[in-house]
Amino acid sequence: MSIRRNLVSLIAGALPIMAALFLWYAVCALKLAPASLLPSPVTVFTRLIALAGDTNFLTQAGITLFRLFVGFAIAVVLGVSIGILAAGSRAVATLMQPVVRVLAPVPKIALYPAFVLVLGFDHSSKIALVVADALFPILLATYQGAAAVEPKLVWSARAAGASPAKCLFTIVLTAALPSILTGARIGLIIACIVVFLAEMITSTDGLGQMLVRAARNFQTVDMFEPIITITLLGLLLNAAFNVLSARLLVGFAEQP
Amino acid sequence: MNGGTVLPLVGRPDRIQRVATNLIEIAAVSKVYDTSQRGRHVALSEISFDVAEGQFVSILGPSGCGKSTLLYIVGGFVDATSGSVRVSGAPVTGPGPDRGPVFQEFALFPWKTVLGNVMYGPLQQGLSRTQAATRARELLGLVHLTKYESFYPKELSGGMKQRVALARTLAYQPKILLMDEPFGALDALTRKHLQNELLEIWERDRKTVMFVTHSVEEAVFLSDRIFVMTNSPGRIRKVFDVALPRPRVRAELLVDRRYQEMVVAIEKLMDEQEPELS
Incomplete structure (x- = not known):
């Protein structure tokens, strides 16, 4: 029953994407746009299949993926730790709140030139930007989730003999997981966008840099490859995230 | 629980001696909430009473009279705003495993199975996983939930959840x-079942119980003493000693004049203070 429903919703969800691809194909087939500027999806996907065996292309994708993962991981660890500590300690909350209020709305991309100057062209500047952008949604979701945990859960654990610190890192952290994972999912999407953006602005490698180089040389087919690759990566990461969430959230009420 | 190991001959003189001592001493406890929007709200005002070891005591009162707050203190x-609570002679400064709460909202850990929830306390007390699981299974047997040990709380009915919590x-x-108010969220039938079960369990080792409720019948059926509270500020209005014989059987109590008279007396007392609610 539920497998069938999932299949139906999967097909239904694929329809608009198929329609968009068809529209793209139709525009090319009817020669509404010159092929040199807008290559046909057939050309683009044929090229993508060829690139799937290309070492250089895979290396570039790997570099982007590496930056994305490291940045996201650091953002999760920092965001969850600070969020939980702030929920558990009034002192930490008082210290952190103004900092977060000031920094959260800053467009982090504006800090990127500074990151490049300080950390160089290599991985660190891109990772730093991913961390800066993905951190806040995770931190805020963790803090709000932890602050909203039913106090009677904590009382039950405290009465059973758990120390306040132990309660915070076992009971509060776990009880806040649905909220933390929602924040982490937003953080992951932001990380996908930002790592690409950073590579487009200043980089010597990675998918974003490939796109910029192709665009500057009017290699329009090659321009589409990094876009489709990062889209597919995002889809895959999201699916992996769903599997992990479902495992972590066993026992919790269904998520909308 | 350890009721099976206490022999009547050993247990009884011990109990008589214990009844003489007060396990819980509540002295002039007040709780005042200072809120910027609604000003000062006195939830509890100068509450004082003692509870002897092995007694089943109910705190009865209208909603909002601070009876739950007293229990949390x-x-x-x-924390109380003023006054003190002593348990076994030592002042209460925080939660401890000598005082086990059971909440109306169950407050089970949703990510743990039924067995995992019940094992939590024994694990905190330093038992090994095997020992904790053995202890947990004994208790699940006691509350008739042996078959449900691998279920998650969300898969259980309210009555089952409260049994797990107990x-x-x-x-x-x-x-x-x-x-x-442990049975406050349950339907009338489940509520009666659980009251019976609670008394059965309680008869085994006669733990000291502080039971908060707004149901007069429930309080009279279960308790040795009933403290009736008034609404804002929360004060003890009157104390009733319930001299009904134990073990108590509901069908017998319902036709017992003493039970009926006490229920009526308490109902009348509570009706008198009803207008204060508005």
Whole structure:
């Protein structure tokens, strides 16, 4: 029953994407746009299949993926730790709140030139930007989730003999997981966008840099490859995230 | 729980001696909330009473009279504004495994199975996983949930959840049970079943119980003493000693004049203070 429903919703969800691809194909087939500027999806996907065996292309994708993962991981660890500590300690909350209020709305991309100057062209500047952008949604979701945990859960654990610190890192952290994972999912999407953006602005490698180089040389087919690759990566990461969430959230009420 | 190991001959003189001592001493406890929007709200005003070891005591009162707050103060979850609570002679400064709470909202850990929930306390007490699982299974047997040990709380009915919550608390062997309207969220039939079960369990080792409720019948059926509270500020209005014989059987009590008279007397007392609610 539920497998069938999932299949139906999967097909239904694929329809608009198929329609968009068809529209793209139709525009090319009817020669509404010159092929040199807008290559046909057939050309683009044929090229993508060829690139799937290309070492250089895979290396570039790997570099982007590496930056994305490291940045996201650091953002999760920092965001969850600070969020939980702030929920558990009034002192930490008082210290952190103004900092977060000031920094959260800053467009982090504006800090990127500074990151490049300080950390160089290599991985660190891109990772730093991913961390800066993905951190806040995770931190805020963790803090709000932890602050909203039913106090009677904590009382039950405290009465059973758990120390306040132990309660915070076992009971509060776990009880806040649905909220933390929602924040982490937003953080992951932001990380996908930002790592690409950073590579487009200043980089010597990675998918974003490939796109910029192709665009500057009017290699329009090659321009589409990094876009489709990062889209597919995002889809895959999201699916992996769903599997992990479902495992972590066993026992919790269904998520909308 | 350990009721099976206490022999009547050993247990009885011990109990007589214990009844003479006060396990819980509540002295002039007040709780004042200072809120910027609504000003000063006196939730509890100068509450004083003692509870002897092995007694089943109910706190009865209209909603909002601070009876739950009093229970949380004894539990060490909430601080009193003034006054003191002593348990076994030592002042209460925070929660401790000698006082086990059971909440109306169950407050089970949703990510743990039924067995995992009940094992939690014994594990905190330093038992090994095997020992904790053995203890937890004993208690699940006691509350008739053996078949459900691998279920998650969300898969259980309200009555079953509350049985798990009771087993989870009994598992770390508290001296005192603090029950906060534990059957308030249940339907009438389940409520009666659980009252019977609670009394059965209680008869085994006669733990000290502080039971908060707004149901007069429930209080009279279960308790040795009933403290009736008034609304804002929360004060003890009157104390009733329930001299009904134990073990209590509901069908017998319902036709017992003493039971009926006490229920009526308390109902009348509570009706008198009803207008204050508006």
